Amino acid sequence: MPAVHSRHAKYKRILLKLSGEALMGEENFGIDPKVLNRLALEIGQLVGIGVQVGIVIGGGNLFRGATLSAAGLDRVTGDHMGMLATVMNSLALRDALERSNIATRIMSAIPMSGVVDHYDRRNAIRYLSQGDVVIFSAGTGNPFFTTDSAACLRGIEIDADVVLKATKVDGVYTADPMKDPSAKRYLRLSYDEVLEKQLGVMDLTAICLTRDHKMPVRVFNMNRPGALVNLLVGGDEGTLICDEVTGDQYAE
């Protein structure tokens, strides 16, 4: 099959990070099928304009190692449960994408023969080049990491143009906007500023990795309908974290 090239989009290949919590919708736990269907619609629009889409999905709607550990479980066991949760979310997302006729592959950092493919970088790039969506599941495969780090790692490995971190706030703020309503949103900022100011929107391991490999990261609000497509066609959604910062630093 010929390689798919985007004629209309700002990026040819993206790595989209979806938090597990994004799948909960209005619920407190689990997966809301309505959210899956909306995500499939938005991802389908990207595929429709020729964007190659890699996805890393979190597991925080089901299990997080740190929370389980605080409740008394062994931390590594908890992290294994968290990584398996990302596989369940990936299966649910693939189901929704395939119901929308979007060819989708799941690869897992932890071998799971008969359920999903094992992660293989060269195969992943081949699938992406032929226009399939590839979901990278089970995080990095190692405890003590997060799916944000997995997203940055896979983004760098597949040579994505950008890591898009979908979240529930409008971008990166001077302080956590959930706690400080007077916090201002950055339009753009450097990796070093995120590290120096310890802006908590992404873990520091992930930021260090993107800084070292000059991988741009855009943090945006996935709950805003159309935000994903808008930023793919050049809209200034959310906050761009990159090497060189020019122009206005804060949103109005």
Ligand SMILES: Nc1ncnc2c1ncn2[C@@H]1O[C@H](COP(=O)(O)OP(=O)(O)O)[C@@H](O)[C@H]1O
């Ligand atoms: N400086 C900051 N700018 C933006 N969000 C921040 C900041 N500090 C902390 N946060 C929090 O980070 C969260 C976004 O991270 P995300 O990975 O989507 O959520 P979680 O860590 O709960 O899975 C937001 O809900 C927000 O409250």
Ligand SMILES: O=c1ccn([C@@H]2O[C@H](COP(=O)(O)OP(=O)(O)O)[C@@H](O)[C@H]2O)c(=O)[nH]1
């Ligand atoms: O490389 C990884 C990625 C994830 N996790 C575990 O999987 C859980 C779910 O991932 P995460 O918290 O990043 O999900 P999100 O916040 O994006 O929903 C984490 O809490 C960890 O316990 C892990 O151990 N290693």
